[in-house]
Amino acid sequence: MKVGYYPGCSLHKVAKEYNKSTYKIAEKLGLEMEEIKDWNCCGALEVEAGNPLAAKGIVARNLALAEEQNFDLLTAVCPACTYQLINVNRMMEEDKQKADVINSLMDNRNYTPGSVKPIHFLQLLRDKVGLEKIKAQILPGNPLAGRKGVSYYGCFCVRPSDIIQFEDPDNPTFMDDLINVVGAETPHFPMKTKCCGATQLLVAKPTVETLTGNIIVNAKEVGAEFIVVACQMCALALDGQQKQAIKRVGGGDFKIPVLYFSQLLGIGMGLSYKSLGLGSNYVSPKKLMKPVKV
Amino acid sequence: MIFMAIKTFNLNTADLNFKNEVVAEEGGEHLKKCFQCSSCTLTCPVADVGLDLNPRNIIRQVLIGMRKEVLESKAIWQCVGCFECTDRCPQNVRFTEIIEVLRRIAVRESKNKDKNKRIRLSKEGKLKHSFDKRFTESVWLWGRTWEPEMIGRYFMYGRGFPFGALVGFKYISMIVGMIVKFKIEFFPPWNSKARKEVRAIFKKAKRIEQEIRV
Numbered sequence: 383m384k385v386g387y388y389p390g391c392s393l394h395k396v397a398k399e400y401n402k403s404t405y406k407i408a409e410k411l412g413l414e415m416e417e418i419k420d421w422n423c424c425g426a427l428e429v430e431a432g433n434p435l436a437a438k439g440i441v442a443r444n445l446a447l448a449e450e451q452n453f454d455l456l457t458a459v460c461p462a463c464t465y466q467l468i469n470v471n472r473m474m475e476e477d478k479q480k481a482d483v484i485n486s487l488m489d490n491r492n493y494t495p496g497s498v499k500p501i502h503f504l505q506l507l508r509d510k511v512g513l514e515k516i517k518a519q520i521l522p523g524n525p526l527a528g529r530k531g532v533s534y535y536g537c538f539c540v541r542p543s544d545i546i547q548f549e550d551p552d553n554p555t556f557m558d559d560l561i562n563v564v565g566a567e568t569p570h571f572p573m574k575t576k577c578c579g580a581t582q583l584l585v586a587k588p589t590v591e592t593l594t595g596n597i598i599v600n601a602k603e604v605g606a607e608f609i610v611v612a613c614q615m616c617a618l619a620l621d622g623q624q625k626q627a628i629k630r631v632g633g634g635d636f637k638i639p640v641l642y643f644s645q646l647l648g649i650g651m652g653l654s655y656k657s658l659g660l661g662s663n664y665v666s667p668k669k670l671m672k673p674v675k676v
Numbered sequence: 677m678i679f680m681a682i683k684t685f686n687l688n689t690a691d692l693n694f695k696n697e698v699v700a701e702e703g704g705e706h707l708k709k710c711f712q713c714s715s716c717t718l719t720c721p722v723a724d725v726g727l728d729l730n731p732r733n734i735i736r737q738v739l740i741g742m743r744k745e746v747l748e749s750k751a752i753w754q755c756v757g758c759f760e761c762t763d764r765c766p767q768n769v770r771f772t773e774i775i776e777v778l779r780r781i782a783v784r785e786s787k788n789k790d791k792n793k794r795i796r797l798s799k800e801g802k803l804k805h806s807f808d809k810r811f812t813e814s815v816w817l818w819g820r821t822w823e824p825e826m827i828g829r830y831f832m833y834g835r836g837f838p839f840g841a842l843v844g845f846k847y848i849s850m851i852v853g854m855i856v857k858f859k860i861e862f863f864p865p866w867n868s869k870a871r872k873e874v875r876a877i878f879k880k881a882k883r884i885e886q887e888i889r890v
Binding site: 391392394395396397398420421422423425426427428429430431432433434435436439440443483486487488489491536537538541542543551576577579580581582584585586587589590592593596618622623625626661662664 | 850865
């Protein structure tokens with residue numbers, strides 16, 4: 383299946399391991415993922431703050447590019463990008479007048495609302511690939527089998543639920559299914575959809591540390607050996623400043639590796655440590671790579 | 677225990693048109709549907725850790741017309757944009773978008789030429805606004821963000837030149853980790869086609885927005 387891929391700014395370098403491992407598992411699952419050419423930033427929430435109309439215009443440009451390059455599906459792994467793409471697509475479909483205004487911003491491009499379906503890579507795995515097909519690729523004796531892991535969704539993956547329309551915003555379960563497929567257990571994790579605050583990371587660090595620390599300590603309390611995320615900003619908050627965050631809430635002395643769901647599946651499929659970019663994670667997941675002793 | 681005097685608000689000074697000002701902006705349309713059930717505040721992660729932000733309170737203040745109090749408060753800048761309140765709201769008020777509208781009005785009014793009407797942004801507001809601005813400038817410059825440039829300039833100028841940059845030491849472990857793991861892009865993303873078109877979009881959007889306001 384041919385799928386257009388919108389990487390977004392941070393996936394090229396800041397979260398290169400996410401990019402790398404996504405490509406690897408897409409290849410394994412028979413998805414032909416191709417980066418759309420000439421893409422630009424989606425603006426996240428920051429451009430929208432000062433220039434609401436321009437923010438929509440630059441997102442529409444990406445959609446127009448995907449349409450020009452003949453992709454029906456446009457997948458992104460950054461949840462903020464996915465939210466922007468879905469939101470603008472929906473807005474243009476619903477409101478013809480607004481669609482004309484947004485289209486008039488682009489000089490020589492035109493986007494027909496609804497011709498491209500933006501979708502998060504997780505949703506693509508659930509709806510277009512299916513759990514059975516993923517299960518067939520997993521090796522039974524992989525190093526994660528028999529361990530305990532929790533899934534952490536954060537905000538944009540499931541919220542706002544009327545726009546994203548992916549999973550139950552209170553208790554999303556697909557990432558838990560993925561962890562189970564790999565052979566690990568999933569203890570009940572109450573902080574699954576609580577925000578880590580990463581959008582304010584550079585503005586209000588103490589707040590973010592408190593929010594993040596609560597999540598990490600709670601994961602430890604329920605007995606998790608690793609946390610699975612689907613957002614590079616969550617990874618930056620949970621992984622990149624883990625030590626300070628735990629210190630801020632007085633959680634004691636421990637480390638807990640944070641994996642992307644693509645890395646989780648890659649480990650399950652027996653892909654190498656290097657090809658999944660696991661060395662780039664801040665907290666080294668090396669101790670997860672040895673099979674569990676029974 | 678020290679009892680703080682409650683600051684009372686004189687209703688005669690209320691700006692009754694404030695709510696309409698918010699409703700007229702894109703994203704603020706649903707403001708008047710709020711029936712003060714407080715679902716937003718109970719689910720807000722920022723209110724949960726004891727900061728000033730209280731979504732229900734802010735909506736009430738906007739409806740009453742406490743224009744200056746709301747726009748100069750630090751609470752509107754503490755929102756992390758997680759959409760919990762939007763999702764739980766039984767009336768579909770979409771508070772996350774309302775906060776965006778309030779921030780936009782605050783920034784616009786901070787540049788008001790009339791000195792009596794000018795809004796003084798809180799410290800938190802100045803920081804967040806500065807970050808948003810650097811982000812947008814980076815998108816304008818390169819067609820996408822180039823993190824070293826954006827974050828570097830934010831540290832340099834957003835927090836006051838030149839000693840503001842010292843705050844970077846708070847993030848030193850993260851930055852060193854990034855450099856060691858080759859996660860920093862040393863060269864700017866040189867995609868001229870995207871750059872040109874993005875700049876054209878910004879230019880046109882600005883013109884349209886001005887036409888609407890006038």
